[in-house]
Amino acid sequence: PISKAPYRMAPIELKELKDQLQELLERAVFMYLMNRVFHEFLDKFIIVFIDEILVFSKSKEEHEDHLRTVLQILRQEKLYAKFSKCEFWLRSMTFLGHIVSAEGITMDPAKVEAITKWP
Numbered sequence: 001p002i003s004k005a006p007y008r009m010a011p012i013e014l015k016e017l018k019d020q021l022q023e024l025l026e027r028a029v030f031m032y033l034m035n036r037v038f039h040e041f042l043d044k045f046i047i048v049f050i051d052e053i054l055v056f057s058k059s060k061e062e063h064e065d066h067l068r069t070v071l072q073i074l075r076q077e078k079l080y081a082k083f084s085k086c087e088f089w090l091r092s093m094t095f096l097g098h099i100v101s102a103e104g105i106t107m108d109p110a111k112v113e114a115i116t117k118w119p
Helices: 012-039 060-076 109-116
Strands: 046-048 050-056 092-095 100-101 104-107
Touching: 012 046, 050 060, 050 092, 104 109
Parallel strands: none
Antiparallel strands: 046 050, 092 100, 100 104
């Protein structure tokens, strides 16, 4: 019989591949969970991307209510936010490579500069 040798990887390469696939799977599952948990408010005042939760509002009072809602949902679902990674009451921020503020969404000047200086 004709036999084909299977594609072979060194054990360390195989472990690295398994680790990378596991990380991708965990992110996908977490993204699904976050979308399910916040489905009622997605694109109304919440944007979720993997483990990032962006809460946006038109006024300080509205923002306070939105933050309270998000934190209550996290508590109900027994999900926890690492406080050192949280930022509150920002007037503008970088999110997915864009600068988001009350004036709208703009491109990050550092990224524009990198593109214009491309060889």
